[in-house]
Amino acid sequence: MASEPTKVIAGIDTHADTHHVAVINEHGKPIADKEFLAVGSGYRKIIDFITSYGTVVAIGVEGTGSYGAELARTLRGEGLTVLEVNRPNRAARRLKGKSDPLDAYQAAKSVLEGRTKAIPKAKDGPVECLRIVRSGRASAIKARTAAINQIKALLVSAPDKIRAKYRALATSALITALQRTRPSGHMADPEYVTLMTLKALAARCQALGAEIEAADAVLKEILDSYAPMLCDLPGVGTEVASQLLITFGDNPDRLGNEAQFASLVGVAPVPASSGKTTRHRLSRGGDRSANNALHQVVLVRMGSCQRTKDYVAKRTSEGKSKREIMRCLKRYAAREIYRQITNPRPAPDNSDLRRMRTELGITITTVAGELGQWVSILSRLERGHIRNDDLAATYRQWLTDQCQVQRFTRPLTSAAKTCALPEAVSQPV
Known part of the structure; x- marks a missing residue:
């Protein structure tokens, strides 16, 4: 009876010119380690070296955003599971010493022990x-x-x-x-x-x-x-949207749920209770640039969004401080943005708006004046480049009213017939 292939885990300590690779088995026993050049041919030799000792379970790589970026892409291209390894604890380094082989073995052991679970950014989109x-x-x-x-x-x-x-x-x-x-x-x-x-x-x-x-x-x-709809969220502009997408990465599978995203951007509430006091405080971890982007979103919404203003007034009456209120608002904003990034809502088909307006013989400038909107906004809405359900409903209702007016003020023309068609179809048989 043939024995099952050995399962191995690799750890890689990356540098500018060389990468040191260490391989351990599923029980944590060191198998081999070797140094390779940080070039294309070296990457292929690393793959051959790791796979020669058995079935590769996972590979822990240090510096996937810098020296190990291209190596991580190459390993993923071969179908291998790559995890991002943080730099070893400095106190442990002082006690146990430091060298490239030790760091490589430490990276492999952190994967084996479950201390390393982060999926690196794909950096390819x-x-x-x-x-x-x-x-x-x-x-x-x-x-x-x-x-x-x-x-x-x-x-x-x-x-x-x-x-x-x-x-x-x-x-x-x-x-x-x-x-x-x-x-x-x-x-x-x-x-x-x-x-x-x-x-x-x-x-x-x-x-x-x-x-x-x-x-x-x-x-x-x-x-x-x-991400065309991301910038349509209240308070989210080009600067904020680009920063949050960079923090999120090209591969959505990096984060399993919106709680992990909240932790990544530093808005997950941290317990700060003591005795009879039960409260949470702001997180001081996560990506601070993304946290600053969410802070800008909250500031804009507190000044211009009526729903946010009502929420602030409600929580203030409950005795919450401004800092606590902003902590809650950041958390809500992170949840909304996470849902938009992972499950983008496409703009609804509003092509009927332009068709109805053209058949009625009304210019977009006239509509803009009647609805109090910019012509460019209505044009983008008609073409499906932005999502604004309230404005689309108002626009569609105004066109329907104009159709009714034309029906009773002049003979039934082709335009009026066309406008009346949806209403006739909607009547019960």
């Missing part, structure tokens, strides 16, 4: 594109801010003639005015050198501003194709 674009955008914003601060610092000590002309201008007007200057003089004149430097800094600010606008356009294009 639109969300990775969002991350890359945001990375360049963030550096451009930082550089523009530094340039603006440098301009204002130079104006503080500039000659009085320059200070008097530019110090009262707002930032945008100041940059435009400085960019249009034509300094003249010689290199030993402080006034000329100051103006020349200010003009160069202003030109840099404008170039960085154009770069930021181009990045925003790319982010919007990706979001419109990948």
Whole structure:
């Protein structure tokens, strides 16, 4: 009778130039370890090395977001289960020592003991594109801010003639005015050198501003194709949506439920009860950038969403503090956003709105004036690019009323016949 194949677990300590791989069996006994080059041929040798000792249960990889990113993609491409391993505890490192083989074996044992369960981000889809674009955008914003601060610092000590002309201008007007200057003089004149430097800094600010606008356009294009309905949630814009998607990752299977997503973005309530006091506090863990994005969502909703305002008033009357109320609102927002990301609700088919409006001979500008909406909003609603069920219902009812008016104010035309058709069909037989 043939024996069952040995089940093995691998751990990989990743570095810039080399990866160290360790293999253990299902009982935790070390089998072998070896170092490989961090290149394509090295990745293939790693796969051959691991699979040569038996059936691979799982592979724990350190640094799946940096040095081990390409290795993790290669392993997943071979159908192997890859888990993300956190850096070993520093106290344990000091007690037991540190080396690449020890770290690799520790990664394998953390998978065996169940301490490692996180699925790494796939980094192979639109969300990775969002991350890359945001990375360049963030550096451009930082550089523009530094340039603006440098301009204002130079104006503080500039000659009085320059200070008097530019110090009262707002930032945008100041940059435009400085960019249009034509300094003249010689290199030993402080006034000329100051103006020349200010003009160069202003030109840099404008170039960085154009770069930021181009990045925003790319982010919007990706979001419109990948998650078009996410930005329609109250308080969720391009900045917030892109950050939350980056935190979530390209592969939805990373998170099993919305409670895990809440923990990931740092809004899961943490018990803080003692004695007769029963309460929860804000979580200080998770992705702080995603937590900041949710904070912005809550601030916008508290200022513009009537449902949120009513909730705040209700909880305030119950004795809740503003911080506790915002903690609850963040949790609710995380649940709503998680559902939209994992089960996106497609925009309903509103193509009948444009057809009815055209058959009635009404322009979209007229409808916008009657409903108090922007023409662009109604156009996107007709084409299914946004979801607004209340506005669609109002729009459809207004068109139906106009159809009724035309039916009784003029002979039954083809347009009126067409509008009356759905009502006739809906009548009981």
